[in-house]
Amino acid sequence: MNLNQVCKRILPAPVVTWIRHSRLRLWELSLSQANRFAKYYARPTSRGKVQIESQLMFNVHQVEKGLSHSNIRLGFGQRALRELSGHMQRLQQVDSSYASNPLYREALTVLGQYEQRHRESGFDLKPMHSLFPESIRNEISEIGSNQVIAQERTQSQQHTYRPEFFELVNNRHAVREFSQQQVTISELNEVVGVAVKSPSVCNRQSTRVHIILGNDKIQQALRIQGGLNGYPTPPALVLITADLRAFLGQNERNQGYVDGGLFAMTFLYGLEAKGLAACPLHTMFPASDSAKTRKLLNIPENEILIMFIAVGHFLDSVPVCRSKRYSADHITSVIDMSSESVS
Template sequence: MHQIEKGFSFDEYRYGRGKGALRNIAELSVRLKQSDVNWRENPVYQDAILALGEYQRRHLEAKQDITFMTDLFDDEMNADISRSAMNEYPSIELFKTGKLDNADVPFRELIERRHAIRSYSEQPVTREELEEAITLSLRTPSVCNRQPARVRIFTDTKQISNALKIQGGFGGYDIPPALILVTADLQAFMGSNERNEGYVDGGLFSMSLLYALESCGLAACPLNTMFSQETDMKTRALLHVPENEVFIMYISVGHFRETSRICRSQRFGLDRILMN
């Protein structure tokens, strides 16, 4: 669903984008109906219908053929999508003016303000700005205070472009002014029983960094580094990452635009997350 939603945040909407995602949604919707008798009330289904309705509405308004979409779904779901297409999509738009006091707001408000931003202003990001956010992240906890997180900053446009081309998940957006790579140094650990701890500690550090970037007034988006062996090797060669470090994530960084369109990214409620 996220791929469909992400398309709504592009500066120029791309008709026909996300056909693979639509096929996946169609397959999963069949499984949902088989496993949940109240599938229409399922929040995941309802959120999907909202996005699919917006997808259909945009294509119909542009007089685009949508049979590639409607052929995927049964009559019930197509009816729900068509009804949703008649309503205004609850998209989210952020304003730069709403970020000016980020350094001073309570943490409870800061976490509500943070969203993944993929398009940035043309203003360069300085190393000093990035180091300020990284410094705020140094208090992140780690097992036995091992502190395995390692951070690399990239501001060269060509290098960032090459890295993201290998990563493969940032298509449709301009190259960000800065790119951060977070890794975890496995040399900080002592045995095979700690083989996954680098990912835990690196993830904790990365979340601290995302909040720190928001606090420092910088827009950011975490980007996955779940690489195949080939992609892993290419990235290591390009960015000079040694074998003793594992990839945690990229974070694209820039200054906020005056306005930014973002993915709705509906969150589950406490009733779905809390298990007792």
């Protein structure tokens, strides 16, 4: 019998309820989350490969954004370039195969485009070159200038109405009973390949996907989760997590839940489009259940749990909840209104 069970047995129910909902409990949970984030996030002094990659990706994205203007501000991004140079050199030290590292090569590509756009405008590149050692400058010349980092979106692409998406969204429901047909890794990976297009802060792509197959392991995980009690075991269970090493500062302590939520929603729509049924299941667990889940599924401590998604093929017919949704007017407020639209 654990401490929680002992307290439930010896303390009056109102006291137990007060403890559960007291600020003390909230502070305890907040401190636990803060300690986990502080241990793993990417500090400027971090020596871990993933943390260095995260900082490199942040600076690459800064330069990419500057290059996405139709008319770039010549000489922009000196601080980002300086930091990018440092991160590339640090990555060389911790990654013996850095030359084939896709993030390192992406940095070279972006820097090559930076050079090309400035050279075409007759801008002096000496200040930029002074920030990088000769070896990286040579790599930029050899690799970066031959790559393309952006594509143009035409007006027709931007304004094409796609009613099939609205139909997909309106038809999606959480499904809790599935056919006995197995779900394959290739089916799930195809959907993951679409979900990676989900936006993430500065393109740092913190989301991780853990696919669980096999009745025993799925049953154990769902027994902890509790949301599918009484339903048959789904053919597949997916756990979405976020890697804290992708984040650069305390202000991003909750960003993993944002990025992971965006990814999970795209993944759910992708499953629907693929013809697979799914049910999202929360992972906002007590510490004990979180620890059990981590141990059962071998989830690293540097990842936070976002949600489970039960996946299977559709039955010919299955009941679903007809959940009432608020109208757009109910949840929308207008912060500012132009004078032209005011009657």
